[in-house]
Amino acid sequence: MDDGKPTGPKAKWWSRPSAGRATQPEPEAQDPVSEGVPVPVPVPEDAAVAADTEVTAELSPAPAPGRPQPLHEPDEYRTPPYGGPGPWAPAPPVQRPMPTPAQGTPVPPLHSATPNGTAPGTGGGYAPPPQPQAPVSPPPQPQAPQPHAHQPHTQLPQPPTSHWLQYDPWSAPGQPLTHPGEPTRKKRGRGSLLVGAVLLALVAGVIGGGIGAYVERNGGITQVELPQASKDDGNRPPDSVAGIAASALPSVVTLHVSGGGEQGTGTGFVLDQRGHILTNNHVVDPAGSAGDISVTFSGGETAKATLVGKDSGYDLAVVKVSGVSGLKPLPLGNSDSVQVGDPVVAIGAPFDLQNTVTSGIISAKERPITAGGEKGDGSDVSYVDALQTDAPINPGNSGGPLVDTKARVIGINSAIRAADSGAGPEGGQAGSIGLGFAIPINQGKRVAEELINTGKATHPVIGVSLDMKYTGDGARVGEKGKDGSPSVASGGPGAKAGIKPGDIITKVDGQRVHSGEELIVKIRSHRPGDRLELTLVRGGSERTMTLTLGSADGT
DSSP states (O other): BTTBBBOOOOOOOOOOOOOOOOOOOOOOOOOSSSSSEEEEOOOOOOOOSSSOEEEEEEEOOOOOTTSSOSSSSTTTTTTTTTOOOOSSSOOOOOOOOOOOTTTSSSOSSSOOOOSSSTTTTSSSSSOOOOOOOOOOOOOOOOOOTTTTTOOOOOOOOOOOSSSSSSOOTSSSSTOOOOOOOOOOOOOOOOOHHHHHHHHHHHHHHHHHHHHHHHHHTTTTOOOOOOOOOOOOOOOOOTTTHHHHHHHHHHGEEEEEETTEEEEEEEEEEOOSSTTTEOOOHHHHGGGGGTTTEEEETSOOOOOOOOOEEEEEETEEEEEESSSSSSOOOOOBBGEEEEEEEEEEEEEEEEGGGOSSEEEEEEEEEEEEEEEOOOOSSOOOOOOOEEEEOSOOOOOTTTTOOOEEETTEEEEEEEEEEESSSSBOOTBBBBBOOOOEEEEHHHHHHHHHHHHHSSSSSSEEOBBBBBTTTTTHHHHOOOOOOTTTSBBBOOHHHHHHHHHOTTEEEETTTTEOSSHHHHHHHHHHHHHHTTTTEEEEETEEEEEEEEEEEEEEEEE
């Protein structure tokens, strides 16, 4: 033995892990030692060393004189309750070998860690409750140092109550681990948890139902206000659609006509302050001579109207209202100045929806069309050298104004081209497909003046009968008239110009005509007395002649 250091190997605790146990070895009260004495100690059966290997533990020597003596002799096998775990006791759990000081006595740290590596009292992991301690001898009294005596290095004594967790070999296996000194916790009954859950569900249901009812009744918890522009003064540029409509609408009226078992709706516009209103012939035709005509103004006022005159060949008519003041005539434009592509606005009452405004352009000029013919005898056929527009026009728009950007009338809306035969699935007229036709206002003005002044209109004529069955190019003069009379009236404009039966007229004032209908349209676009230049083919040769249009009363 040299300098108080043992010559044998240091003591170590070895064991196999035992299922269901998580205890630590019981610390022993240590005394200060001066010199380690090797003492043989039996090894447990499950130790990791050989059975014949003798393990030495460094024990304290006999107490010094004057110190209290133990009540019993040291137990060689350290059996309980005087010693450590016996060979028959369950093995302690595996621990890392603790550092051993020079004297050979294991010394635990003042603040030992809990099984999970945290300091006691910090809440990390669990430890078994403290177990009763074995009887411990009273601590030795400090002795005065002897002179000239060898003074070995000593270890301070540990407090009686160690922070190490205790291992109780007599405890029941599988005991739950707790922190030392931790109070026992009572488990809450499942009944109280269930009652609490039910109460919470009831309270939540009542609150949710109240909020839902409030939201349903009031439209939300808070009112929503969306941003909106302030109201402007309503003024629009005069040439805009809104400006044109504002200027023209007070002069547009809706007509409701009935008589003879028929009724219809159409549109018209005010011509003068005397109460004359221009519309289509087919609008007022159901009234006949004794029917009823009612006029509704844009402001909603209504008045009775009487028929002034009508003409089926031009499809125009004039009615008059009496006892109405403050009428605003709609200014008339000049249809000869209209160009293809000019913007236009159509106003009317399609399907009895009064004050309807649509817009478009002039799609074509001098478009020869024929309309009517329901009577079968040709007396109701109209021939119009029309203005074509893509402004939507529908049944009920008939007779309404087609105005330019200065809110001046340039045409009277009269016909549309439907995609089918003109009948809808229930027998009504089909709607607009962007092919609308209007009577030029220059022609309408002349006819309206004649109807107001004389009650009838005159038609320009050339004094010849045409073969309407001719399928070639141009208008062919017939061999005989309808009632067997000569096809070229004696003394008429055509006879004076030199036209003969069988001649084919191909041009009027240089414009090509392809059928008898087109020739009639071109002639009726002029006034009686106008001079025309005709180009015709006779016997394969082409010639030109000039004639002055005659006049005939219309129907």
